[in-house]
Amino acid sequence: MSELWQLSATALAAAVRSREASAVDVAEAHLDRALRWNDQVEAFLHLEPDEVRRQAREIDRRIAAGEDPGPLAGVPVAIKDNLCVRGQPATCASRILEPFVPPYDAHVIERLRVKGAVLFGKTNLDEFAMGSSTENSAFGPTRNPFDLERTAGGSSGGSAAAVAAGLAPLALGSDTGGSIRQPAALCGVVGMKPTYGLVSRYGLIAFASSLDQIGPFGRTVDDAALLLEAVGGADARDATSAGVPVPDLRRPGDVKGLRIGVPRECFGEGLAPDVRALVERAIKDLGKAGARIEEVSLPLSVHGIAVYYIVAPSEASSNLARYDGVRYGLRGDGKDVEEMFSLTRGEAFGPEVKRRILLGTFALSSGYYEAYYGRAQRVRAAMRHEMEECFKKVDLLASATTPTAAFALGEKTDDPLAMYLSDVLTVTAPLCGVPALSLPCGRTAAGLPVGLHLTAPRFGESVLFRAARAAEQMLPPFAWPPEPPR
Amino acid sequence: MKHKVLVGMEVHLQLRTHSKMFCGCPVKFGAPVNTLVCPVCLGLPGSLPVPNRDALTMALALATAMGCEINNLTKFDRKNYFYPDLPKGYQISQYDRPLATGGAVEVVTEAGVKSVRLRRLHIEEDVGKNLHDDARGLSRVDFNRAGTPLVEIVSEPDLASAEEARAYLNALRALVQYLDVSDANMQEGNLRCEPNVNLHIEDAGGVVKTPIIEVKNLNSVRNVERAVKFEIDRQLAEYREKGAAVTKQPRATRGYDDQRDQTFEMREKEEAHDYRYFPEPDIPPLSIDAKWRAEAKARVPELPAARRRRFSDQFGLSAYDADALTRERATADYFEQAVAAGAPPKPAANWITSDLARHANDRKTSVKGLGLAPARLAALVRLVEDGRVARQVASKDVLPRLLDGDDDPEALVSKLGLARIDDASRIEDVARRAIAANARAAADYRAGKEKAIGALMGFVMREMQGKANSDVVQDVLKRLLREGA
Amino acid sequence: MAIDPAEVLRIARLARLKVEPEEASRLAKDLDRIVGHIDSLRAVKLPEGAEALTYFGKDVHRPDDARGCLAKDDALRNAPMEDGDFFLVPKIVDKEES
DSSP: OOOGGGSOHHHHHHHHHTTSSOHHHHHHHHHHHHHHHHHHHOOEEEOOHHHHHHHHHHHHHHHHTTOOOOTTTTOEEEEETTBOOTTSOOOTTOGGGTTOOOSSOOHHHHHHHHTTOEEEEEEOOSGGGOOSSSTTOTTOOOEETTEEEEEOOSSSHHHHHHHHTTSOSEEEEEESSSTTHHHHHHHTSEEEEOOTTSSOOTTBOOSOTTTOEEEEEESSHHHHHHHHHHHOSOOTTOTTOOOOOOOOOOOOOOOTTOEEEEEGGGGSTTSOHHHHHHHHHHHHHHHHTTOEEEEEOOGGGGGHHHHHHHHHHHHHHHHGGGOSSSSSSOOOOOSSHHHHHHHHHHHHSOHHHHHHHHHHHHHHSTTTTIIIIIHHHHHHHHHHHHHHHHTTTOSEEEEESSSSSOOBTTSSTTOHHHHHHTTTTTSHHHHHTOOEEEEEEEEOTTSOEEEEEEEOOTTOHHHHHHHHHHHHHHSOOOOOOOOOOO | OEEEEEEEEEEEEEOOOSBOSSSOOBOOTTOOTTOSOOTTTTTOTTOOOOOBHHHHHHHHHHHHHTTOEEOSEEOOEEEEOOOTTOTTSEEEEOSSSOSEEOOEEEEEETTEEEEEEEEEEEEEEOOOEEEEEGGGTEEEEEOTTTTOEEEEEEEOSOBOSHHHHHHHHHHHHHHHHHHTSOOOOTTTTSEEEEEEEEEEEEETTEEEEOOEEEEEOOOSHHHHHHHHHHHHHHHHHHHHHHGGGGGGSSEEEEEEETTTTEEEEOOOOSSOOOOOOEEOTTSOOEEOOHHHHHHHHHTOOSOHHHHHHHHHHHHOOOHHHHHHHHSSHHHHHHHHHHHHTTOOHHHHHHHIIIIIHHHHHHTTSOTGGGOOOHHHHHHHHHHHHTTSSOHHHIIIIIHHHHHHSOOOHHHHHHHHTOOOBOOHHHHHHHHHHHHHHTHHHHHHHHTTOGGGHHHHHHHHHHHTTTOBOHHHHHHHHHHHHHHTO | OOOOHHHHHHHHHHTTOOOOHHHHHHHHHHHHHHHHHHGGGGGOOOOTTOOOOOOSOOOOOBOOOOOOOOOHHHHHTTOSSBOSSSEEEEOOSSOOOO
C-alpha cells in the first residue's frame, strides 16, 4: 500500500474526489514529510501548516456538501517564491523583498484555487530567478535529494527538490533560460517550459520579460500535464498572453512516424559521457518505438548563451529598477533619496543579481546599445527563424537537458561564466519562444538523475506531451531518492 | 547685428479617458491620496501593463486633426531613470516608432496666420506626484496620477516670438477641446509646456547660435509667454556681453520665477540623462490599420479654423465675432443651437460675446456653464429684434433673472411690465417734463444745436426706466420742441 | 571592449547600485570576462536586412473601462515609511516638481 505522499497527483485528485481519501489526510501526509525533510533539503522558504490545513478542510467540506472542487481537488502544489500569493510572502529569495507580502494573487494562483488545489508553501530559488543552482538564494541553497552535497539545480531548485522528495506531488516554477527543465533533470522529475504566451505572467515577479514562462513540475508526464492544463490559457491582464487555451495534453498516442531531430550542436565535447550514453539510448528507444530519428543542425544555437546573457540581463536591469525602497521591500538608510536608492539596492541585492544588473545596464547604455542589445535581438530573430525552418523538416528535437549530472555545491560559484555555460542546452527554447520538456531518462553510476530534453514548435504542446509520455513508458520509472537520515 | 528667434514647444496633454493608460484605475481629479492605485500603476512586483485602446484612438484623432503622418506600426519603449514618483523605475513611452510624425498647427497672431510644423506626437504614461515637506526633510508621494495617459507633441522651432508661443498654446488648447480629448488646462496640470528657446545671431559676417534653453515649471499660458520673452532678451544681452563664448554649452535647462518674471539656472544633474531606451517587451506592437484610422478620423469634428470661416460665410459674422465664438467649442455649439431655435445670427453673436461672456466671467464659468437654454436666449433676442423690449432693458433687467430662474422671457417681460413702450401718448407727459427740467438744453436745441437733444432723451429714458422706444422718444421731443412746448 | 573599475562605477551609478572600490575591481574582472564571451556575437553573419526580434504577438489592448482599485491600506501596507496617506521618502535634493 503506497503512502499518500507516494501517489501521483492524478491519483490523489481522484482519491479525494471519490472520497477514498480526505484532503486533510493528503495535506497531513505531505506536511509531515515536508517538515521532516526541509532542514536537509531546504526546498521551502515558507510553509504555513495551519493555512494548508484550512484549505484542505475547505475542500473536504465542499465535497461533503456535494460540490465538485475541481480537477486538482486536495492536491498540494508547491509554489516558487517569485509568484504572488495574496497574504503570503514573496521574497524571490532576496533580502530586498524579504518583508514583501503581495496584496494580490497571480493569475496562475487564481486558477489553482478555482481548480481545488491546496497551495502548499513557497519554494526556494536563485535570487530573482538568476542562477542555475539556488546557490544565489539569499537564504541558503537547496540540496539535491539524491545527494545532499550537490545542487538541486536552479533557479527553480526548491520546486524540483520538493517534488522529487515527495514533499508535494506538484510544483510551479518559472523558466527563463532553463530554470524549470535543468532542476527537473538534476532532480529526476518532469519539468517543462510552455510556449511563450501560453501561461499568463501576471503575478510572476519578472526577471526577463520576453523569456519568462511559468511551468509545471511533476513526477510523471501526466501529472505535469494536469498542472499545465489547470494554470494555462488566456488572461487579459498580460498583453503577451497568446489568448489561446491549453491544447489537449493527455490524449493517448504513440510516436510512430514522428520525426525527431537530433541537433548536432547539442552533442559537442562539453557533454559528459555518462549523460550522453543515457540520452542517446533514450533517443534510440524512441526510434525503436517507431519514431524517425535524424540528425539536424542549428548552427546559430552555439550563440545562444551570448544572446541570452545580453537579452536577459538587459530586461532584468530594467525590471529590477522598481526595487528602490519607496513603496515596498527593504529600504536602506540614506540622508537623501538618491543615497537611499543606492544603499538599498547596493546592500540588499546579492552579487549575481548585481552582476546581471550591471551587465544589462551596460548593454543598454548609450554607445553600446547597437553593439550589444541591438545585435543580440537580431541574432535572436535569426535563431527563431532557423528554428522555424528546422520544424518544417522534423516534429520535435531531442537532446540532453544538461551537460552533466548535478554538480557539487560550491563547485561553480567562483566562476560566473562557467555557471552560465552550463545553460547551453536549455537557452535556445526560450529565445525562440518554443515549448520544451525534460523527463528523467536514467541515472549515472553515482545514482544521479539525467534528463532527456524534448523541444516542440510554438503551441506544439500536444505532440510534446505525446512523445514525452511514450518515452516515459519505455524509460525506467520514477525513482525515489534515498530517505533522509532521521 | 541681426537676430532670428527660434522657439520650439514640447507640450504634454493629459487625455480625458475613463481609465489609466495601462490599467483600469479611474482617471479622476481631486481624489483622496493614493486611492486610485492598483498593482500595475503602483509598480508592484509581478504586475503588467495593457494599453488603453481609447487613449490611442484619441491620440490618433489628434494626429489626424493636425495632418500628421500616422505610423502603420507603432510600439512602446521603456525610458529608464530613477525618481520617487516613477513607480517602475522606467516610464512606458515611445521612442523610435511614435504614433505620428510631421503635421502642423495653424497659429493666429496680429501679424497674421502662420503654420507651425510639428516633429512628432507620441503617447506615454504620467508619473506620480511629489510634495516636498522641507520642514521634516521628507517628500510625500501620491501615485493617483501615475499611469494617466499623456500625449506629447513636439514642434519644430518655427515660432519666432513670445506672442506666437502663446498663440500656439491657445491653438492647441482649442483643438483638443474641439476633439474632446483633453481639458488642456495648465492650472490643473493637464497641459504642461516646455519651450525651447535660442537665437541665431548674424554678426560680423558669421552666425552665432546661442545655447538652446529649455524652460521648465511653467504653470500658465501667460507665464509661458513671459518666460519666452525674458529668455529672448536675456540671450541677446548675454551675447552682447560674451560674444561667441556663449556657445560653450550647447543646451541647458532653466526654471522660471513668476514673482520676479525671470528664468534662472537649474543645477545640472551629474550625468547627462542616459535613458537606455529599449522596446517595451511586455506590450506587443500595434498596427494602425485603415479601419482604426477611419475610426480616428470620425472623431474629428469641424475644426476651429473651418468653423470660423463657416460662421463668417453662413451667418455673415465678422471675423472678430466668428473668432470669439469659436475659441471654445461649447460656445460655438451654443451659438448654433440658439440660431437653430430661431435667434437671428448677428444679434445672437453679439449677445453671446458681450452680455453672456460678461456674466460667465463674473460667475467664473463658461457661456454654456451659465445654464441658459439656447431656446430661451433665442426668445430674448427675438423680443429685442421685434421691438418688444429695449435692448438695454433686456440686458439689465431681463437677462439676470433668466439666468437665475427658468422663466420664459416673454412671460417675464410681461410679468414685470418691462415691455417697450412705443405709444407716443404715454411718452408725451414725461417728454414735457424733460423739456421743463432742462430749459437750457431745450433752448440750445431750438437754437440749432442738434446734439442738445441727448440730455432730454437721457431724462426721458431714465424716468421711463429705459422702457421707452428711443426712436419714438426722439420724435416726440422734436415735435414738442418745434411746437414750443 | 575592456571593462575597468571606473566603467563599473559609472554603470553602477546609472543603475543606482552602491559599489565599494574593492567590489568594483572584482566586478570589472567578472564583467570583462563575460563581455569577452558575448563579443563573439560580432562575428555572426546575419542575413540581409535582419530585423531585430522582439515580439511574438501583435495588437493587444483593452477597452477604456474603469475598474476598482486597491484599498488605500493595501496600497500602503508594504511601504517602509508612510503616514496613512502618502508614501514618505527622504528629501529629494535636486527638486523638480512633477
